[in-house]
Amino acid sequence: MGLEEQFTRLIQENSGIIHKVILLYVDDEQERDDLYQEILLQSWKSYNSFRRDSKFSTWLYRVSLNTVFTYNRKVSRRLETSPFEELEYKSASSYDTEEKHDQKNQLLFLIKKLDEVDRMIISLHLDGFSNKEIAEITGLTANNAGVKLHRIKERLIAQMRGEEE
Amino acid sequence: MNNPLQEAWLELQSEIKIKPQINQEEIMAAITTQSKNPLENLKKGLHIKMNWCLFFGTLCAVGLLLSVNYPQAMLIWAIALVYYAFGWLMIRNHLNKLDITLDYSIKEVLESYHQRVRKVLTIEEGIGAFMIPICGVMGFILSNVYGGMTIQEMFQDSFIVTILLVITLVFGGGGLLLAKKMNRYAFGGHLETLKTNIDLLNSINK
Numbered sequence: 001m002g003l004e005e006q007f008t009r010l011i012q013e014n015s016g017i018i019h020k021v022i023l024l025y026v027d028d029e030q031e032r033d034d035l036y037q038e039i040l041l042q043s044w045k046s047y048n049s050f051r052r053d054s055k056f057s058t059w060l061y062r063v064s065l066n067t068v069f070t071y072n073r074k075v076s077r078r079l080e081t082s083p084f085e086e087l088e089y090k091s092a093s094s095y096d097t098e099e100k101h102d103q104k105n106q107l108l109f110l111i112k113k114l115d116e117v118d119r120m121i122i123s124l125h126l127d128g129f130s131n132k133e134i135a136e137i138t139g140l141t142a143n144n145a146g147v148k149l150h151r152i153k154e155r156l157i158a159q160m161r162g163e164e165e
Numbered sequence: 166m167n168n169p170l171q172e173a174w175l176e177l178q179s180e181i182k183i184k185p186q187i188n189q190e191e192i193m194a195a196i197t198t199q200s201k202n203p204l205e206n207l208k209k210g211l212h213i214k215m216n217w218c219l220f221f222g223t224l225c226a227v228g229l230l231l232s233v234n235y236p237q238a239m240l241i242w243a244i245a246l247v248y249y250a251f252g253w254l255m256i257r258n259h260l261n262k263l264d265i266t267l268d269y270s271i272k273e274v275l276e277s278y279h280q281r282v283r284k285v286l287t288i289e290e291g292i293g294a295f296m297i298p299i300c301g302v303m304g305f306i307l308s309n310v311y312g313g314m315t316i317q318e319m320f321q322d323s324f325i326v327t328i329l330l331v332i333t334l335v336f337g338g339g340g341l342l343l344a345k346k347m348n349r350y351a352f353g354g355h356l357e358t359l360k361t362n363i364d365l366l367n368s369i370n371k
Contacts, residue, residue, distance in 0.1 A: 020178075
């Protein structure tokens with residue numbers, strides 16, 4: 001299998017990672033499209049150095065986050081109020097129950113209110129990465145990543161339960 | 166403890182999963198496009214400065230060759246040639262360092278990216294700002310040298326010294342301030358965001 005074909009297949013299998021990263025960091029529709037392309041381009045440029053000792057998903061997460069962090073993004077609107085509707089992803093499924101829909105939007109809203117580093121740590125955790133993998137991706141120590149993660153989770157859960165503003 | 170978060174996250178995941186699959190043509194088209202990373206703009210600016218250095222350097226080399234009968238003029242041409250050659254080399258050296266691979270840890274990438282961009286901007290501002298004043302000073306001195314004046318005589322004439330200082334300060338100082346302002350406008354916000362995220366990562370690792 002050629003390199004391009006191999007890369008295409010891996011991207012197709014893991015494209016959800018790119019969508020997710022963009023969703024968490026960019027609000028503007030046009031900017032989302034540009035960043036999607038930029039991530040694909042940067043991933044391709046770095047693909048030769050992809051060492052198969054880590055999973056492709058871990059590697060892609062790292063490249064996607066680095067691309068987003070080093071891209072000159074428009075300044076996001078500060079989310080002080082709770083316009084959940086504005087945060088809805090355009091492909092929102094119509095079969096959502098009201099409750100699930102609210103819970104999901106609330107989580108998205110609360111995550112987007114976090115600073116960019118906390119946003120990265122919690123999304124990696126929710127995607128099933130271990131503290132060691134989070135440390136590997138972010139450059140933090142596993143211990144510090146774990147402590148930080150614990151605090152973020154506590155805060156988010158309290159906020160979701162309406163215990164904290 | 167994780168459950169409400171995990172549940173909501175899975176909901177979000179399921180929505181992302183139903184997004185239409187990207188096809189091979191779209192991927193191929195994306196990987197052949199021009200990058201929109203701010204580094205590309207910076208690189209373009211550096212290429213332009215390198216071309217100017219090359220242009221002025223060539224001009225100096227020609228002037229040097231044509232001035233074999235004027236040792237003092239040769240000295241001026243040579244000094245300017247060294248400046249442009251040095252500028253060209255410095256920019257080229259830093260241009261190569263801007264090819265940053267993004268598959269290292271976020272902290273490593275952000276730190277090296279921030280550091281390199283700042284360094285390149287400083288070099289670009291410095292070399293760019295004095296490109297024009299050096300031309301002006303050189304032109305002024307050379308016109309007097311070819312007119313029969315020696316460099317020593319020129320530096321004893323307070324009027325000429327004042328003119329040289331004004332050229333250097335107005336064009337050099339002004340150019341530097343303008344370059345800094347333009348770079349702050351183009352990259353200031355970007356660098357600030359990078360620094361914020363680096364500080365956040367460092368504060369966690371303390």
